[in-house]
Amino acid sequence: MGTSKTAAARINSAHRKAQALELRQSGMTYAAIGGELGISNAQAYRLVSAALREIREQAREEAEQLRDLEAARLDQLQHALWDKALGGDLRAIDRLLRISERRAKLLGLDAPARIAPTNPDGQGPWEPDTGGMTDEDRARRIAELLQTVKN
Template identity: 35%
Template sequence: MARPTKAQRAAIAKRRADAIDLRLAGVDWLTIARKLAADPSINSDRAAYPQGYGCERYAKGQEPPTDDALIRAACKDVREALSERRAVLNEEVEELRSVEAERLDRLWFVAYKQAVRDGNLAAIDRALRIMERRAKLLGLDQPARTEVTGAEGGPLQIETADLAELEALIAITENAARGSE
């Protein structure tokens, strides 16, 4: 299969954006897939969607994809589009993190000079706060270790329950919630 042209890539990006918009609006997968299908006979708008699902089959005059194939295509589109958006966001976050680190470095230098030169306690406190913020921003501090224990520091007791026991617990919880209203 040949690499898509620039126009085709733009149409695919548009289709993916439309798929995400529809999904965010609460539209079910099959409706999304049909709305973005290339073949007018299955497209819910009765129009050929540019670079829509099954466009290769439609161009060759073949039968349109099955509902399952359309749904898989719509799911894949949304998954790939969200993955691309995450990558862009991660790049932007890294760029912003670098900018913020530079700003903190400049502020710290001013506070540090006053703290060391003058012994200014307020400047010392400010320098420490800047250092704390920088450590949080860059993840320099090691996470605190937490340990979950049972009664009196002993091991946790894990119990199993069957469906009837779980339903009874849910009913008790729901009744207690209604009683507190």
């Protein structure tokens, strides 16, 4: 039994993405990848971007599955301690609170803590070391650097 044209096209597309990503990982530019695969620079970029997008999506899905598994484990632990805690067992209550804290961290339920940056001794607000440069000095230096890059 043969494969459909659509399935063959999908397989070919996946293979091309994998090739493009492997070449990019080896340090090749998009122009070099395009030359190697006989495609345009833009198509090489699109292939690499698509491959990276698929990797990120797969990692996101795997992380979600792992979070679900950990949440289920915490549910089991909570269930095992629930009756003891309701009966007044202080150790069980303590453990349930720790389980709840862990669940909140795992699921991102707590608001993030705000941390104000301070100087190295922790006494005053952090201020960047400008090295004595004014804004005008920095702008002039950036313009010089950009000029050297263009040349």
